Amino acid sequence: MTTDTTTDDTNLAPLLEDPIDTEAILLECGAVEPCEDDDLCVTDDLDAAWRERMDAMHKGDREAQLTEFFGFDDEDLEVDVEISIEMTEEGYVFVRANNRLAARWESDAAALADVAGEQVLGDWIPGWEGLSLEQRSQIVNGLRAFVERCPSCEGELSLSEETVESCCRTRETYAIFCDDCNARIIEVNKVNRKEREAAAE
Numbered sequence: 001m002t003t004d005t006t007t008d009d010t011n012l013a014p015l016l017e018d019p020i021d022t023e024a025i026l027l028e029c030g031a032v033e034p035c036e037d038d039d040l041c042v043t044d045d046l047d048a049a050w051r052e053r054m055d056a057m058h059k060g061d062r063e064a065q066l067t068e069f070f071g072f073d074d075e076d077l078e079v080d081v082e083i084s085i086e087m088t089e090e091g092y093v094f095v096r097a098n099n100r101l102a103a104r105w106e107s108d109a110a111a112l113a114d115v116a117g118e119q120v121l122g123d124w125i126p127g128w129e130g131l132s133l134e135q136r137s138q139i140v141n142g143l144r145a146f147v148e149r150c151p152s153c154e155g156e157l158s159l160s161e162e163t164v165e166s167c168c169r170t171r172e173t174y175a176i177f178c179d180d181c182n183a184r185i186i187e188v189n190k191v192n193r194k195e196r197e198a199a200a201e
């Protein structure tokens with residue numbers, strides 16, 4: 001690990017190893033803190049900074065924002081990368097870079113939370129700029145689970161449990177939705193331990 005994370009007394013290196021422990025990193029850096037009911041909440045300072053970025057970027061050019069997020073605006077890149085965004089009927093957002101799938105988000109609101117989160121987390125996480133895209137993506141993705149209001153419309157959020165049927169088994173999914181615009185903010189597969197152990201065999 002060659003990131004510059006030793007400038008103060010936080011040593012993130014062990015937490016950044018694969019599989020990256022996003023929650024521990026956010027906690028260690030003071031991005032989230034314990035709050036009521038043994039839960040973790042985003043700190044007031046980060047919440048305010050993040051909200052301000054989301055509001056500022058909401059109506060902006062998402063293609064340009066994503067180009068920056070992926071680092072495709074880097075002048076040293078030898079190929080030009082064109083980003084295209086496709087939204088499915090269910091609201092999922094597929095981002096392609098030169099026609100190859102680069103990322104998928106649950107909604108535009110989810111993508112907005114991540115591009116804005118990426119821009120503010122540098123003030124909390126030492127050595128942020130030196131982390132890989134993969135590491136930064138995973139951390140902003142982890143941060144998204146703590147968003148308190150809808151990134152797009154500031155609506156209240158609700159948790160729902162869905163069962164997704166696939167060919168061979170049903171899969172339980174938790175999703176956080178906006179009550180107002182119905183955007184799917186984040187979804188998490190519920191994998192129980194038995195299934196995980198079975199998968200590991």
Ligand SMILES: [Zn+2]
Nearest residue numbers: 150153178181
């Ligand atoms: Zn909303």
